Amino acid sequence: xxxxxxxxxxxxxxxxxxxxxxxxxxxxxxxxxxxxxxxxxxxxxxxxxxxxxxxxxxxxxxxxxxxxxxxxxxxxxxxxxxxxxxxxxxxxxxxxxxxxxxxxxxxxxxxxxxxxxxxxxxxxxxxxxxxxxxxxxxxxxxxxxxxxxxxxxxxxxxxxxxxxxxxxxxxxxxxxxxxxxxxxxxxxxxxxxxxxxxxxxxxxxxxxxxxxxxxx
Ligand code: BG6
Ligand code: MG
Numbered sequence: 170x171x172x173x174x175x176x177x178x179x180x181x182x183x184x185x186x187x188x189x190x191x192x193x194x195x196x197x198x199x200x201x202x203x204x205x206x207x208x209x210x211x212x213x214x215x216x217x218x219x220x221x222x223x224x225x226x227x228x229x230x231x232x233x234x235x236x237x238x239x240x241x242x243x244x245x246x247x248x249x250x251x252x253x254x255x256x257x258x259x260x261x262x263x264x265x266x267x268x269x270x271x272x273x274x275x276x277x278x279x280x281x282x283x284x285x286x287x288x289x290x291x292x293x294x295x296x297x298x299x300x301x302x303x304x305x306x307x308x309x310x311x312x313x314x315x316x317x318x319x320x321x322x323x324x325x326x327x328x329x330x331x332x333x334x335x336x337x338x339x340x341x342x343x344x345x346x347x348x349x350x351x352x353x354x355x356x357x358x359x360x361x362x363x364x365x366x367x368x369x370x371x372x373x374x375x376x377x378x379x380x381x382x383x384x385x
Contacts, residue, residue: 180338214339
């Protein structure tokens with residue numbers, strides 16, 4: 170039985186994944202560090218700090234703690250400038266319809282995100298009162314692929330992990346959900362190589378998939 174669906178935010182509800190890429194690309198170019206979209210896919214679902222550590226592996230020198238903190242601030246400033254422009258129109262296709270359908274069927278919905286900007290993004294999208302629970306990067310100790318974020322969400326919803334379905338665009342997020350003992354629906358190109366059963370391009374057929382999971 171499926172009692173709850175936990176959505177990742179960046180790359181599932183809204184294409185902020187593109188803004189993360191542009192902000193990191195800017196930083197990497199400034200520092201003359203190689204970075205491309207393929208690299209960026211490895212940062213999906215990963216915390217800001219850990220993302221920087223991954224990017225800096227390509228640098229030809231080491232960075233002090235202070236330098237790293239400065240880069241993190243710069244990245245977030247650039248990223249927040251993109252976020253300022255967000256509105257209801259930026260919600261990805263089929264998201265609103267999916268949320269409505271789940272609510273009509275008495276299925277609880279939550280956000281499970283590594284982002285510390287999650288609440289700001291949700292308010293920009295006009296989705297602040299939409300979800301039954303939100304767990305974001307400010308509320309967790311360990312970022313995806315650790316299962317903490319999804320376990321905390323199921324806990325807040327008071328639904329057993331095995332009755333939760335996670336919708337994710339990130340490899341780290343898929344691993345996190347699997348470790349939490351939840352079913353996963355993967356969205357987009359980054360999760361194509363993973364061993365999950367359900368992979369979709371967008372949320373169009375989520376209702377049918379949840380029906381199928383329920384019957385299995
Ligand atoms: C995740 C994104 O949702 O949040 C990652 O997929 C990002 O790319 C992480 O690094 C942390 O986000 P923020 O907004 O706290 O920098
Ligand atoms: Mg994501």
